[in-house]
Amino acid sequence: MANYTGELPLASAPTLKLVHPTPKEKLDMWTENWKVWGTSLSLEDYIERETHLADIPPTRDGGVTHWILTDPTLPPDARPVLSFCESLRRRTFVSLPSGEAQEGIVHGIGSVFCAPAYRGRGYATRMLSDLGPILNTWQKEAGKSHFSILYSDIGKKYYTSMGWLPFASSHVSLPPAASPATNGGNGDKAEGVKLLYEEDLKELCELDESYLRNEVTKTAKSTNKPAVAIIPDQSTMTWHHLREQFMCSKMFPQKTPPTIHGAISTGEPGLRVWIIFSRVFYGPLANVKSGNTLYILRLVVEDETDTDENAQKLKSVLQVAQAEAKEWELSSVAAWNVGDVVKRLLKRTGLEYKFVDRENDSITSLMWYEDGKGDADSVEWVGNEKFAWC
Ligand SMILES: CC(C)(COP(=O)(O)OP(=O)(O)OC[C@H]1O[C@@H](n2cnc3c(N)ncnc32)[C@H](O)[C@@H]1OP(=O)(O)O)[C@@H](O)C(=O)NCCC(=O)NCCS
The missing domain is CATH 3.40.630.30 (Gcn5-related N-acetyltransferase (GNAT))
Structure with missing residues (x-):
C-alpha cells in the first residue's frame, strides 16, 4: 500500500x-x-x-x-x-x-x-x-x-x-442440538416439516415479498409514521448463500457445501411457518469465541396468531436450524428482532433459548433522507432481520 x-x-x-x-x-x-x-x-x-x-x-x-x-x-x-x-x-x-x-x-x-x-x-x-x-x-x-x-x-x-x-438490535439465541427433524439425514421424512433447498426459495421469497408490501402499508397507517422494509428477495438470499458456500468449502474441504437453506412446516399455504438460514463463520471452528453462528436470515409466520399449532410449527423449523448448527460446528442459532407473537410462541415451544440485546456489534443503523428525525421512534422498520445485513 x-x-x-x-x-x-x-x-x-x-x-x-x-x-x-x-x-x-x-x-x-x-x-x-x-x-x-x-x-x-x-x-x-x-x-x-x-x-x-x-x-x-x-x-x-x-x-x-x-x-x-x-x-x-x-x-x-x-x-x-x-x-x-x-x-x-x-x-x-x-x-x-x-x-x-x-x-x-x-x-x-x-x-x-x-x-x-x-x-x-x-x-x-x-x-x-x-x-x-x-x-x-x-x-x-x-x-x-x-x-x-x-x-x-x-x-x-x-x-x-x-x-x-x-434501531432495534436484539436477537434470540438457541444452542445447537441434534434434532428429530434431520437426525440420520432423513429430514424430509420428519413429520410436520420439510427442508428447503435452493429451488424452493424463489416461490417463497416472492410470496414473502407480497406479504411484506401489505405489512409496510398497514404499519404506516396504523402507526401514523413512515414505514420501511428491505425486501428479503431471492437475490439477497443468494448473496448470503454464495458467501456461505465459499466459506464452507474452505472450512470443510472434505465436505460437500450445504444444500439445506431452511425449513418449512407442512400444511396449507396461509398457515405455514418457515425460516431461511445461512451458516456464518468468523473464526476457527471448535472455538466458541469465534462466534460462528447459524443465522436465521428470515422468519415468516403466515398466520401470526399465538396458538399451540403455530408453536409446534415454529419448534419444528427451529429444530432443523439447531441440527444444522450442530452438523456444521456452529456455536448457536440466532434470529434477529423477533416480533411479539414469535416471542410468545417461543415460550410455548419448550426449547431452550435466550434473548440478547446487542450494545456493540451488528447495531442496525439508519440514515433518513426524508422529513422528520428518522430515529427509531419516528420511522418503523418492518422485518429488520439478518438477511438485510451487509
Ligand atoms: C473504525 C475505524 C474505521 C475508524 O477509523 P479512523 O479513521 O481512525 O476514525 P476517525 O479518526 O474518523 O474517528 C476516530 C474515532 O473512531 C471511534 N472508534 C474507532 N475504533 C473504535 C472502536 N473499536 N470502538 C468504538 N469506537 C471506535 C472512536 O470514537 C475514535 O475516537 P478516538 O480516536 O477519540 O478514540 C478504524 O479504527 C478501523 O478500520 N478499525 C478496524 C475495522 C473496523 O472495526 N471497522 C468498523 C466496522 S463497523
Whole structure:
C-alpha cells in the first residue's frame, strides 16, 4: 500500500475526495483488512472470497460499489488510501401513512476500514460524512433511496454522530442440538416439516415479498409514521448463500457445501411457518469465541396468531436450524428482532433459548433522507432481520 512520506493531510482538506479504488487499491485494502476480518481464512482465500463476492449475480453490474478517501490529484496506485468502505444496493418498500408501499432502493454500507497507520485522524469520519449525502441519489436510475443503512460493530456512538441512528438490535439465541427433524439425514421424512433447498426459495421469497408490501402499508397507517422494509428477495438470499458456500468449502474441504437453506412446516399455504438460514463463520471452528453462528436470515409466520399449532410449527423449523448448527460446528442459532407473537410462541415451544440485546456489534443503523428525525421512534422498520445485513 502506498504510504505518505510527507505530512499527512488534514481530514478536512479540500484536496481529499471520495473516489472508487483501482483493482490494485482494492487488493491492498483487502490485504490490510484481512488482518481484522479474515481470521478464519488464509490471506489468499480471503482475497479470493472478496473478489468472488464482488462478481456474483447480486453484486455484479453495480450491486456493490467500493469507495476510498484519497487525494485524486495524485496518481492512482501511488496515492494513499486514507479510508475504505463499500456500499451494497438492495430493494426496499417505503410507505407514508397517507399512501401505499412504493418500491425503492437502499445502499447498505459495509467494510468500513482505515489502515492502522492512518487511524485517529478523522479520515473514516470524513469518508462517511461525504458518503451519507451521496448515497441519497447514488444509482438513482435504479430507484429512489429514502434512507441508507449500516451495521456497526463498534457500538452506537460513532455512527450516530454522523447521522446513522441505532434501531432495534436484539436477537434470540438457541444452542445447537441434534434434532428429530434431520437426525440420520432423513429430514424430509420428519413429520410436520420439510427442508428447503435452493429451488424452493424463489416461490417463497416472492410470496414473502407480497406479504411484506401489505405489512409496510398497514404499519404506516396504523402507526401514523413512515414505514420501511428491505425486501428479503431471492437475490439477497443468494448473496448470503454464495458467501456461505465459499466459506464452507474452505472450512470443510472434505465436505460437500450445504444444500439445506431452511425449513418449512407442512400444511396449507396461509398457515405455514418457515425460516431461511445461512451458516456464518468468523473464526476457527471448535472455538466458541469465534462466534460462528447459524443465522436465521428470515422468519415468516403466515398466520401470526399465538396458538399451540403455530408453536409446534415454529419448534419444528427451529429444530432443523439447531441440527444444522450442530452438523456444521456452529456455536448457536440466532434470529434477529423477533416480533411479539414469535416471542410468545417461543415460550410455548419448550426449547431452550435466550434473548440478547446487542450494545456493540451488528447495531442496525439508519440514515433518513426524508422529513422528520428518522430515529427509531419516528420511522418503523418492518422485518429488520439478518438477511438485510451487509
Ligand atoms: C473504525 C475505524 C474505521 C475508524 O477509523 P479512523 O479513521 O481512525 O476514525 P476517525 O479518526 O474518523 O474517528 C476516530 C474515532 O473512531 C471511534 N472508534 C474507532 N475504533 C473504535 C472502536 N473499536 N470502538 C468504538 N469506537 C471506535 C472512536 O470514537 C475514535 O475516537 P478516538 O480516536 O477519540 O478514540 C478504524 O479504527 C478501523 O478500520 N478499525 C478496524 C475495522 C473496523 O472495526 N471497522 C468498523 C466496522 S463497523
